[in-house]
Amino acid sequence: MAAPSTDSTGPDPGGRRPTINDVAHAAQVSKKTVSRVINQVATVHPDMRARVERAIAELGFRPNPQARSLAFGRAFLLGLIYDNPSPTYVVNMQHGLLDGLRGTGMELVVHPCRHAAPTLLEEIREFVERQRLAGVVLLPPLSEDERVIALLRSIGCSYVRIAALALDEPGSMVTTNDHLGAAEAGDHLARLGHRRIALLRGPPSFRSCTVRGHGFIGALAAHGITLDPALDRDGAYTFESGVEAGHALLALADPPTAIFALNDDMAIGVMQAARERGLELPRDLSVVGFDDLPMAARVWPNLTSVRLPIRDMGQMAAEKLLARVNGVDPAALDQPAVCPALVLRQSAIALP
Amino acid sequence: MAAPSTDSTGPDPGGRRPTINDVAHAAQVSKKTVSRVINQVATVHPDMRARVERAIAELGFRPNPQARSLAFGRAFLLGLIYDNPSPTYVVNMQHGLLDGLRGTGMELVVHPCRHAAPTLLEEIREFVERQRLAGVVLLPPLSEDERVIALLRSIGCSYVRIAALALDEPGSMVTTNDHLGAAEAGDHLARLGHRRIALLRGPPSFRSCTVRGHGFIGALAAHGITLDPALDRDGAYTFESGVEAGHALLALADPPTAIFALNDDMAIGVMQAARERGLELPRDLSVVGFDDLPMAARVWPNLTSVRLPIRDMGQMAAEKLLARVNGVDPAALDQPAVCPALVLRQSAIALP
């Protein structure tokens, strides 16, 4: 009905989108040759390739991914599966993954889920199999669940997992080296003169807690400091658990002068507890967090925190997954190691 | 190589996934009839339908979306296009959209973009056309860009836009009624006894600013208060612009006793400025924000803020889009209006 007013790039044969047949006809070659050009098969004669590429450009041809998927046996889609509760983490990761997919014609399908759901495995299987995803990326803590990994292996789905330590072969992992960031935090507090330093962990089932804890304790040890078991506590990675643990720690007969919380939510909870107890921050208590949420730069005093290059990690994960999917050895990518960095702000200061 | 150890639901004819042909054969009907059952065509005889459904269940058959897409002319994918900088907003919206897609076999493909990019339109066109998306959802402020809407119309792509006011026919809109939330904020501050109340807006080009501003000014007027032009300022929806405007407002000869910032980032910036000027909060200044970010409940004093039911809005958007795509009249959905709500905390108190 509508006039052909769509300002499409190039001619519009018959009012519909050009197909591989239109290109083949325009370039005077078989559709198979066009297919070879699309799929970057090396054996096509340069002249022929040039002819086809010109026709593709002139017609504004873009291969139909559904048709390719059907013939190919799998979709040009990557899945992102996670139950990570941090919006900042998730969004940064999505951006990074899309950075890695740019120009490949692949798109990103998101799939948040609840780790505790009884139907978790069936749901993931359904998600992957129905759309015939080319591969999936798993975020922590879901990436630590070996049941999920076993499922993906059994259905032949390529994956890359992101986790605080190497849980898998390098080609299937982006390891975030959380211990390095935690060590930096420990080193920083020790250099500021603190000796009574508390560690507020997250849920013990999260691998990140163990890894970060080890890094922190190791750094203290390098300064001759042993973590007092009374100052080593489990939290729940929530603001409320930070408030609670903060009160408990500060109520001790010999309270800490500094607290390292394994995420920012808890660190900010600790700050709130300190304020509720009449302490002045940062004078009476130094606090360091982990994650460097946007909030860290907004609270008062601004929170010193460990930052992970989430977006870069996402890009690396996408690149690794693409390599696997395309049959390239991910080891050939030669990606740099992920380096957490301590962002210095005002919440941790030298002991007087 | 591997033994058939995959615990698939039902038999596995020939070691591959069952197709519509397997179902047709098992149920002793034509594949066209199976197709009718899959697509819920009403005219299938109940007996036949039951026979087919049993075969589907026994074989664990799930139609291949790529094949359906190819024959159907469009994918079973919805796109989410946005340049919204708030991770919380984006993630909540994604969850809501997925709530609305559950059980439909549709998946969500995400596409963040930069509004200012010169290639924006070409990029969106590429995204939509290449994957042959069934439809897209647009978040503010991108949803306010009529160039994008014109493009989508020209390529025949169904869309639903989310915006602070009705910019389109109801079937293509989820209107967030921001004026109601802003009015509640104004009413609240007036009832607390404030008369010198400032309004800190965002970028004037954002429709949300105009809409929220109107709602707020109207509510003040209902209490006989006229907004002093000196207390009506534009910000940039950033923390830094909040700090700056806070200083400017508090440096006035006759400073406000309360400030309503049109988002939380600016509201928290205002609080920081107040603290930098030696004011005690909330005693010396009441502040109200908009968005109810997680941060709002973490800062000190906790920020009173307007909350939008983002996730519900996402679900409504998905339902509307599905209705359009399936040729149903979205008006038949009878969805409730979106109601912003003021979340009362400690940052706004009565004037002594």
Place this chain on the structure above:
DNA sequence: CTGAAAGCGCTTACAG
């Protein structure tokens, strides 16, 4: 209410 044929736009064998 049901079905046989043709087609959606690609790719995988298989020739040459």
Place this chain on the structure above:
DNA sequence: CTGAAAGCGCTTACAG
């Protein structure tokens, strides 16, 4: 290095 045939798993006309 290139191509004609068959097929991926569905759906749309079109019959009956």
